[in-house]
Amino acid sequence: xxxxxxxxxxxxxxxxxxxxxxxxxxxxxxxxxxxxxxxxxxxxxxxxxxxxxxxxxxxxxxxxxxxxxxxxxxxxxxxxxxxxxxxxxxxxxxxxxxxxxxxxxxxxxxxxxxxxxxxxxxxxxxxxxxxxxxxxxxxxxxxxxxxxxxxxxxxxxxxxxxxxxxxxxxxxxxxxxxxxxxxxx
Numbered sequence: 001x002x003x004x005x006x007x008x009x010x011x012x013x014x015x016x017x018x019x020x021x022x023x024x025x026x027x028x029x030x031x032x033x034x035x036x037x038x039x040x041x042x043x044x045x046x047x048x049x050x051x052x053x054x055x056x057x058x059x060x061x062x063x064x065x066x067x068x069x070x071x072x073x074x075x076x077x078x079x080x081x082x083x084x085x086x087x088x089x090x091x092x093x094x095x096x097x098x099x100x101x102x103x104x105x106x107x108x109x110x111x112x113x114x115x116x117x118x119x120x121x122x123x124x125x126x127x128x129x130x131x132x133x134x135x136x137x138x139x140x141x142x143x144x145x146x147x148x149x150x151x152x153x154x155x156x157x158x159x160x161x162x163x164x165x166x167x168x169x170x171x172x173x174x175x176x177x178x179x180x181x182x183x184x185x
Contacts, residue, residue, distance in 0.1 A: 017072075019070055041067065046060045048123065059079070060110065104127075
């Protein structure tokens with residue numbers, strides 16, 4: 001896994017919890033971790049999402065989770081569908097605007113928020129930001145000679161398999177890259 005050294009701005013007062021991936025690929029569901037290749041688990045957690053031109057929204061969503069790598073994977077198309085459903089009646093103008101997943105809400109705070117809503121001013125007191133934001137890039141299947149770069153990736157074991165051998169299934173692979181955390185205006 002290639003990491004970019006970056007200054008990550010911390011959202012929330014609670015300690016950061018996961019390395020976060022927002023998966024834009026519809027055909028990849030990640031039953032195995034793109035970093036270590038181990039089986040991922042399903043973890044349900046309340047995500048705090050800031051939608052442009054509106055207030056933060058909390059959605060309790062099933063996500064893929066790798067306990068070894070501490071990676072939380074959220075599928076973008078499922079998240080956007082849930083956002084559309086939540087804004088359909090309340091604020092239809094917010095549908096289609098940009099959003100940013102800020103972190104996860106503390107479980108006990110989320111349960112208490114179902115009875116009495118958490119004020120926006122107090123939201124950061126109950127928020128776990130992310131340790132790191134990662135991006136997954138699709139590498140299409142290809143045939144050909146291995147390059148020095150491919151051999152380096154295979155030796156380092158920090159990247160996903162960079163080349164598909166003729167014996168393996170004709171599927172693509174995914175690589176993870178570090179991202180800077182976006183700052184809200």
